[in-house]
Amino acid sequence: MSWEEFLWHVDHRLGMYVGKLRYDRAWSMLTGFALARGQGELTAFQEWISARHPGSSSLIFSSLVLAETFGNGATEECLASDADHSLAVSKLCQLFREFLKQHA
Numbered sequence: 230m231s232w233e234e235f236l237w238h239v240d241h242r243l244g245m246y247v248g249k250l251r252y253d254r255a256w257s258m259l260t261g262f263a264l265a266r267g268q269g270e271l272t273a274f275q276e277w278i279s280a281r282h283p284g285s286s287s288l289i290f291s292s293l294v295l296a297e298t299f300g301n302g303a304t305e306e307c308l309a310s311d312a313d314h315s316l317a318v319s320k321l322c323q324l325f326r327e328f329l330k331q332h333a
Contacts, residue, residue: 231328232270233260241320252308252317256291259325270329277328294321 238246240256247254263271275290282293295303298320299313308314 233326235259236322238327240319243318250314250318251312252295252314252321253291253305255318255321256294259321273332274328277331278324291321294324297324300324 231299243255243258243281244250247258258273263274269291276295278290283294285293285296292304295305295317298317299307311316
């Protein structure tokens with residue numbers, strides 16, 4: 230499965246694979262897929278997203294995606310509704326696609 234196909238499934242059919250649509254489940258699925266591929270994309274993505282947030286002390290890379298979605302200081306506790314989770318999942322997929330295009 231290609232990254233583009235995988236990201237489409239995460240963005241459009243996450244619930245089919247992990248039950249309830251939740252951002253942490255999407256992040257876990259992305260992490261598992263990247264690690265299974267063994268190509269180092271996850272490490273490179275983490276470096277890329279960290280570079281977009283200079284001076285950030287966050288070591289939780291999934292929070293950097295939330296910061297880009299909802300503003301600085303956003304955490305998973307800020308995800309109050311299904312719509313918030315859906316927006317965060319879509320942003321995660323969008324950012325990973327952007328990363329892949331830049332590193333193709």
